[in-house]
Amino acid sequence: MKIHEYQAKELLRRFGVAVPRGYLAATALEAESASRQLGGPICVVKAQIHAGGRGKAGGVKLARSPEEAQQHAEELLGTILRTAQTGPAGQEVRKLYVEEGCRIARELYLGVTLDRESGRVTMMASSEGGVDIEDVARNHPERILRASVDPLTGLTPHQARRLAFELELVGESVDAFVRFATGLYRAYAATDASLAEINPLVVTVAGEVVALDAKMTFDDNALPQHPDVAALRDPAEEDPREAAAKDHELSYIALDGDIGCMVNGAGLAMATMDVIRLAGGAPANFLDVGGGADEAKVAAAFELLLADPNVKAVLVNIFGGIMKCDVIANGILAAARQVGLSIPLVVRLQGTNVALGAQLLAESDLDIIPADDLGDAARKAVAAARAA
């Protein structure tokens, strides 16, 4: 689960991580009053959406007076921001964060995430702050410093100190960085985060170390243990179909093709997308109904698929293992009748009771295109979508 910058900063503050003062604003007037409360010669008005790259897309503006803050807010609120991470559809700006400005001496990068190879959490730091860290990782991997964290001890002060010295921090900034980094790790571990990223991390002219931006993502599986974190969810930022799928315990990801896919198992669902591409088509989604899909889940998944206006044909690919093919066939038939199927449906069933399942589909009054294997199914679905 993702959260907004202002939420991440509030959370980090509780762990002793230094962040600038700021206020949330949902209207231009609130932005004006926030700017007034902050005082200071300069403030920053920042669009709050669940995507990075806001600065480049014009979602972050400097204001030298409360009136200017209000003016920026009027422009930003309600606009659609298109950043490198939102995709072409963009994301509507509903909230702003008005933050005090600071005098920047250096921009650094600091991130915490899982290192899969070692099975440990790792802290990454770089003197290349404020730029796309993935570019740095690709082009100059040596410029990314790392500290692997033992879950027994957490990030230790000496590890943080090493990073500080390698970043060539001096004087009070070293201690400030150590406090910042250890606090950031504690916040990550205490909330079961999957990513905590400060980009840029700023060293001010006065030597303070503060988070200019903050991004946090959480492990969905741990949210039941952290109701305070779960409460930070903003459904307005989520794809409505992906949110609906979650309610039915379906794993769904919207894509931009025209062949709707319904598959059991994540690996098989991915492979189905691959084979559709191989056959010259484009999948409209990734949809895993789970290894033990039952009739009700199949029906819910079906409705979800057909709600996508881009879908011109549907490919159902189910390996009935413990779940029998005749039960799945009945689920498909019930759902197709209920939803009123008007587009071609290609079904490939394999596994337990496959003959019985195939017979049920063949004898139904629905126009179902049967397929033998995944290659055959993909070819038929692509042909059906083209003809539609």
Place this chain on the structure above:
Amino acid sequence: MSILVDRSTRLLVQGITGSAGSFHAEQMMDYGTRLVAGVTPGRGGTRFANAVPVFHTVERAVRETGADASVIFVPPAHAADAILEAAEAGLRLVVAITEGIPILDMVRVKRALAGNTRTRLLGPNCPGVITPGECKIGIMPGHIHRPGRVGIVSRSGTLTYEAVAQLSALGMGQSTAVGIGGDPVHGTGFVDVLRLFEEDPGTDAVILIGEIGGTEEESAAAWIAEHMTKPVVGFIAGRTAPPGKRMGHAGAVISGGSGTAEAKLEALRRAGVALCDGPHLLGRTMREVLSAPARRAQHRRERRGAGGVRVVPARAAKAPDREA
């Protein structure tokens, strides 16, 4: 012959009274697995299906029944602790089926198991392991399997079933099929299983099924190039998956330009693995590979270079979770 489990394996089920645990416990018993005990805290002293004794703790279950393997159906919030309990009781094999264990829980489990040479963890979020005709530990449909000489190792459950069903239909049985699971932090990895198959006289060839995310397939490719003498057929799911999107499995995500299918396919191709464009081709490709063993062996020798010294890998008496 086989790897990891056989007819002598004595299994206990953690979470045997839950809905998934009880359903699959019965399925495993029907398959012929020697299910000797169940564990559910608070339900000790009862019997499962009027036959299998249930205990409060794994320690007691092991002491009284001599169980040497465990399968975990405990809900996600308590599953990491269940793994640790099984390891502390000294079980040889722990198979964690549970999906949705928090990643940091697994980070701690992995830390706790570091240096533990007795317990091998399989999973979590995996279908389990089966040696056809002898022992099934997990949730796979037993009846699609046939005893035979092809080994399977996979990150995906249903793709494993696909491979098994195709092999069985084409008359090729399986020595053992192993699901290592779809989570980013897990126990036994590709390399551990490949090493076991390489050393197993009952396995002639191996199917490896990977997916996007992480670098484990690349490590497997490096190990294959260096040590594997048996032919390997491979498939990687997720060639068309968009970056940054988690494709069902917690571990199946391309991030920061790493974990792409292309990188994995390229590494495996260079290691001499016969790759398939789709999972529906796994069976056919294996048949072709097995029908031309001499040619493949020749290819392998040439690739490795003449006169090279074969390194015989040490028996896998090592931490279950280390790979490469």
